[in-house]
Amino acid sequence: MPEGHTVHRIANAFQSDFAGRPVTVTSPQGRFNSDAALISGLVLKRARAIGKQMFLEFDGGAIVRIHLGIYGKWQFHDSADAEVTGQVRARFTAGKNCADLRGPTICEVITKTEAKTVFNRLGPDPLNANPGNREAQRFISRVQASKSPLGLLLMNQDVIAGIGNVYRAELLFRAQITPHRPGNQCTTEELQAIWDDSVKLLRIGVKTGFMITKEKLFRKNPTKAERNWVYKREGSPCERCGASVQIELMATRKLYWCPGCQK
DNA sequence: GGCTTATGCGCAG
DNA sequence: TGCGCCTAAGCCA
Numbered sequence: 001m002p003e004g005h006t007v008h009r010i011a012n013a014f015q016s017d018f019a020g021r022p023v024t025v026t027s028p029q030g031r032f033n034s035d036a037a038l039i040s041g042l043v044l045k046r047a048r049a050i051g052k053q054m055f056l057e058f059d060g061g062a063i064v065r066i067h068l069g070i071y072g073k074w075q076f077h078d079s080a081d082a083e084v085t086g087q088v089r090a091r092f093t094a095g096k097n098c099a100d101l102r103g104p105t106i107c108e109v110i111t112k113t114e115a116k117t118v119f120n121r122l123g124p125d126p127l128n129a130n131p132g133n134r135e136a137q138r139f140i141s142r143v144q145a146s147k148s149p150l151g152l153l154l155m156n157q158d159v160i161a162g163i164g165n166v167y168r169a170e171l172l173f174r175a176q177i178t179p180h181r182p183g184n185q186c187t188t189e190e191l192q193a194i195w196d197d198s199v200k201l202l203r204i205g206v207k208t209g210f211m212i213t214k215e216k217l218f219r220k221n222p223t224k225a226e227r228n229w230v231y232k233r234e235g236s237p238c239e240r241c242g243a244s245v246q247i248e249l250m251a252t253r254k255l256y257w258c259p260g261c262q263k
Numbered sequence: 264g265g266c267t268t269a270t271g272c273g274c275a276g
Numbered sequence: 277t278g279c280g281c282c283t284a285a286g287c288c289a
Contacts, residue, residue, distance in 0.1 A: 070269060073268085157271095165271085
């Protein structure tokens with residue numbers, strides 16, 4: 001389930017399972033063979049996530065960049081020789097720790113310079129916010145510089161890194177702003193509130209592993225159907241105002257929102 | 264068992 | 277704007 005919170009969870013797992021140790025890297029499926037050979041046996045210095053991408057930084061400077069896309073998935077095992085099933089693009093092992101990667105959009109070895117280019121393009125990640133408000137200000141100025149609808153801007157990883165279709169819909173519902181409002185018609189206060197809310201929701205996501213967006217359920221164990229206000233609830237009455245939740249396509253992605261609450 | 268759908272995004276045109 | 281990627285879950289029969 002790859003919005004930003006998932007990738008941060010994986011990066012945290014990599015940091016504790018593999019960092020500081022030599023890591024064997026193979027490609028049972030074969031498509032990552034030549035890249036794996038460049039790094040296999042090197043010590044992993046650090047695993048970090050920025051938005052939906054994970055970066056594994058190895059001794060010597062090589063970096064593995066992984067983007068799960070819509071299909072990609074990780075599977076962790078307790079044994080280095082766990083049986084390989086299906087198409088495993090890359091397997092990382094250190095001692096008994098073993099992680100299999102399937103179906104990623106991107107899995108490649110890049111240089112520090114190439115990584116820097118990626119970092120520079122990405123917008124601020126609410127999960128990497130530093131003390132102070134610099135990331136929020138970067139987000140706000142990027143939104144206000146655009147005439148595009150806010151519903152599109154929240155999906156743009158150059159504007160804010162880590163938000164996907166679920167959090168996009170839920171953040172806008174919680175802010176009570178229509179997805180069609182142009183970025184340059186949003187006030188600084190409104191955008192600051194959306195940023196702060198994204199920090200809060202993504203942290204809940206990292207903690208629980210689920211995209212729970214209703215306060216009441218933060219500490220519970222809600223089913224998928226209960227977790228959200230508008231996502232995948234088209235045609236149902238809005239729990240806040242009773243209006244029928246709408247669905248439409250925005251730039252080919254399904255957008256859910258409440259016309260009663262979101263102005 | 265088969266079909267649809269998905270939390271994403273790069274690319275061609 | 278539409279396609280391709282290439283995997284798994286959810287749903288139906």
